[in-house]
Amino acid sequence: MRCGKVLGIKLLINDYFILLLIGYALLGVLDQTLILFLLVLIHETAHLLAAKKFGIRAREIELFPFGGVARIDGMLELSPRREIMVALAGPCSNFLLCLTGLYFWPWLSQWSLGVLFIEANLMLGVFNLWPALPLDGGRVLRSFLARRIGFYQATHLVLKMSKWWAVVMGIWGLLGLYLGLGNLHTLFMAVFLYGAVLQEEGNFIYLFLRYLLRKGEELQAKGVLPLKQYITTKGVTLGEVVQQFTPGHYHMVLVVEKGGKELISLSEHQIVEALLKHGKSYPVGKLMSS
Numbered sequence: 001m002r003c004g005k006v007l008g009i010k011l012l013i014n015d016y017f018i019l020l021l022i023g024y025a026l027l028g029v030l031d032q033t034l035i036l037f038l039l040v041l042i043h044e045t046a047h048l049l050a051a052k053k054f055g056i057r058a059r060e061i062e063l064f065p066f067g068g069v070a071r072i073d074g075m076l077e078l079s080p081r082r083e084i085m086v087a088l089a090g091p092c093s094n095f096l097l098c099l100t101g102l103y104f105w106p107w108l109s110q111w112s113l114g115v116l117f118i119e120a121n122l123m124l125g126v127f128n129l130w131p132a133l134p135l136d137g138g139r140v141l142r143s144f145l146a147r148r149i150g151f152y153q154a155t156h157l158v159l160k161m162s163k164w165w166a167v168v169m170g171i172w173g174l175l176g177l178y179l180g181l182g183n184l185h186t187l188f189m190a191v192f193l194y195g196a197v198l199q200e201e202g203n204f205i206y207l208f209l210r211y212l213l214r215k216g217e218e219l220q221a222k223g224v225l226p227l228k229q230y231i232t233t234k235g236v237t238l239g240e241v242v243q244q245f246t247p248g249h250y251h252m253v254l255v256v257e258k259g260g261k262e263l264i265s266l267s268e269h270q271i272v273e274a275l276l277k278h279g280k281s282y283p284v285g286k287l288m289s290s
Contacts, residue, residue, distance in 0.1 A: 009048060009070075010060035011041075017063050035113055036120050037063055042097070043090040043124055044070040050089035054082050069134065069196075080143035080248075087139040094125035132162035132193060134200045152208060152243035159201050166194035212242070212272045215250065225250040232256070234263060234285020238275045241284055255284050264288050 017037075024033040044061045047070045051058060058072040072086070098121040101108050108114040129137040138158050145154035173187030219225050228249045232241060233256060245251050251268040266274075266287060274287055 009058050012060055012062040014062055032113065032116055035116060039094065039097070039117075039120050039124055043093055043128070046089040046093035047072065047086055050086040054086070056086075080146050080246075083143045083247075084140050087136040087143075090136050091125040091128045094121040094128075097121045098125065127189070130165065131158070132165040132197065133158050134196050135162075135193070138162055146246055150244040151246045155204055155208075159197060159204075162197045162200075163194065166190050166197060169193065209272075209276075211247065212245065212268070215272075216269060219250060227252065229254065232284060233258060234288075235283050237280060238271060238278065238282050238284060239280025241271055242275060242280070253284065255287075 021030065021033060024030050040063060041061070048058050048061070051070075051072050056072055058070050061070050098118055101114070101118045101121065105114070105118075108117065111117075128135050129140075131137045131141045133139065133142065133155070142151075142154045142158045145157060148154075149157070167190075170187060170190035173184075173190055176186060177184070226249045228246065229252045230241070230244055231254045241253055245268065251271070253266045253268075253271060255263045255266065257263060263285065264287065266284065270287070271284075274282065274284075278286075
């Protein structure tokens, strides 16, 4: 459900969030829930401001029962260093609010929700630094790995790790409930994280292909892009080649025979067009005759 706008960006309230608000209102803790999601909104707005600084605009912010997400279309256009800065903006906003609350604690302590304000900001900051996508810590980890193994492979590796983190969190939550040492929050967060990982996994390939298709527009707009060159044998597939591509660079691929003799030089544009035409299993060597 659309609720309004934040900095000109659509604000969406998930239907399950509405049900959660109704449930918490019946339990008499609606004020605590509203504080938590106000902090989530501030967290996501910090991402928007950081992205805006680099010329990237977001489509919308959506609030879910156990968190929020800022959908920023141009995130893949950022260099790994800038993606890290945008990712860290959210947790940093929570830590800053936490420190501000501690500084003004003599006054904040007079408020019945003062302790919640401190604890919630600390929890949001730490939780979002967890190295799992789509959390901010996962984006930071992916950016570091992308420099070594490529953006595509780094994303899939972190997504795989993220599923295991969610499973471990779920087991920890169940164990805590069994031993009487925890509550349902950990279990709910694990379910939310696993669902978010699946959604991120399902959307990634489409976002990545859309970004590659827009690379020509990015080149025209900026006038110049850093160049990365790869050399590959003719039996390697288009899908394997594209997995090496990284945001913020334009790519050239030199196809050679086993002995090293050059067969053909392909631009990123040619690779992407061939991928859409022939599929990811098509060998790059066959492009010589196409």
